[in-house]
Amino acid sequence: MDFTAITEVNKEQYLFGRYITNKHIEPLLEKLNADFEVSVIGKSVLEKPIYAVKVGTGSKRIYMWSQMHGNESTTTKALFDFFNFLSSDNETAIGFKKTFTFLCIPILNPDGAEAYTRINANEIDLNRDSVDLSQPESQLLRSTFEEFKPDFCFNLHDQRSIFAAGNTKNPATVSFLAPSYNEARAVNDVRQSAINVIASMNEVLQKYIPNQIGRFDDSFNLNCIGDMFQSLGVPTILFEAGHYPNDYEREVTRKMIFISYLAALISISKNDILINKTTDYFNIPQNKSIFYDFIYKNVKIILDGFEKSITFAAHYNEILLDGKVVFKATIRQTEGLEGNFGHTTYDFENQLFENQKDKMPKIDSEANFIIGINNKIVNGLLKK
The missing domain is CATH 3.40.630.10 (Zn peptidases)
Incomplete structure (x- = not known):
């Protein structure tokens, strides 16, 4: 058949x-x-x-x-x-x-x-x-x-x-x-x-x-x-x-x-x-x-003068809006992601989160941010 x-x-x-x-x-x-x-x-x-x-x-x-x-x-x-x-x-x-x-x-x-x-x-x-x-x-x-x-x-x-x-x-x-x-x-x-x-x-x-x-x-x-x-x-x-x-x-x-x-x-x-x-x-x-919708690898953060590289993840929330389901990406995990995968994965090769010191991703915040100078994430995705 x-x-x-x-x-x-x-x-x-x-x-x-x-x-x-x-x-x-x-x-x-x-x-x-x-x-x-x-x-x-x-x-x-x-x-x-x-x-x-x-x-x-x-x-x-x-x-x-x-x-x-x-x-x-x-x-x-x-x-x-x-x-x-x-x-x-x-x-x-x-x-x-x-x-x-x-x-x-x-x-x-x-x-x-x-x-x-x-x-x-x-x-x-x-x-x-x-x-x-x-x-x-x-x-x-x-x-x-x-x-x-x-x-x-x-x-x-x-x-x-x-x-x-x-x-x-x-x-x-x-x-x-x-x-x-x-x-x-x-x-x-x-x-x-x-x-x-x-x-x-x-x-x-x-x-x-x-x-x-x-x-x-x-x-x-x-x-x-x-x-x-x-x-x-x-x-x-x-x-x-x-x-x-x-x-x-x-x-x-x-x-x-x-x-x-x-x-x-x-x-x-x-x-x-x-x-x-x-x-x-x-x-x-x-x-x-073991899947997230998005994983962001090798992102540099500087907190209290200390520098480290982190990996964090985001999921879509499905929201009913005006008779349609829309997908809103939200940060869900900022540590302990060994063994997890992303349906979409980005490797930022140690570029700085929000291009600023003392900034880091926050759980339950929308996945809208900048990494380095030119990498703009909008609703989870890297904007091209």
Whole structure:
């Protein structure tokens, strides 16, 4: 299968960037063809509709939900690319609809999506509410799970740009997890199925983003929805859309997530889930939080008459402004950066910070400064 061509043909052009809300998806839901059943299955804390999309007639049931965290929208964009694919006359798409029945919740947390926050309107992380079920969105996700009775669950998220694929300079552009179902992190038949599908996705993705796939930590936490559904006997896979170089809008990553959906479903439809791929899965490097968006190396400072060379780092803050997400670079670390990497790294070869004595970078200040005479940093980047 030519995955690259399929991603280009089926990309939903109406969805772009990081800010995706009900307002953005509603016109697309209205345009879905008769193969798709679109419904409002519940309401958020602030009474916003929570939509579900059902498609397919097959016996294998796939439950997918995105934007449980409102500011994690890449997998939602990829879902609508997937809907476009299922609307097409592609033979694989037609086969999927005969093999599977999909139930997809594109935005589980519409209040958080509109506010561009991880949490819901009651300031609860829905992915820590699977035991208490204190929130209407959590209750809806669970009741739909019990009614639909899925054979697989796809738990769709974004991860921050801090993650590397192991202790490497390679960003974890996509990460996966077959959640644990008990404290011992044992592998039973249920978790084994999830493991095998992840290994198959990794095999495909290595052709497109080699050495940029990570594996999430599998510490058991029953409050997390993936751990809960795994413990209830349904193979559950965590998808994490991460950073690709210079892709802060996550448009390249969205393609990799869409390819992941296709690779997973091909694996399930071919019963690759019966092949033990535990070794392949655990050979995927575990995510390490060792990246900053910017690292500034070998910067001279002079304090109290003493001169030394430092390295410091900055991260982007994602801020919702006038209906758009803007990236504001802020200084985050001024020491202890051995073993860390920057998505953008500058080496200033011992030039003086702000070209003045008794000046040094301050934590939580904006990343706007001068190094030496001519090196002007504006919002984290060296201005040319």
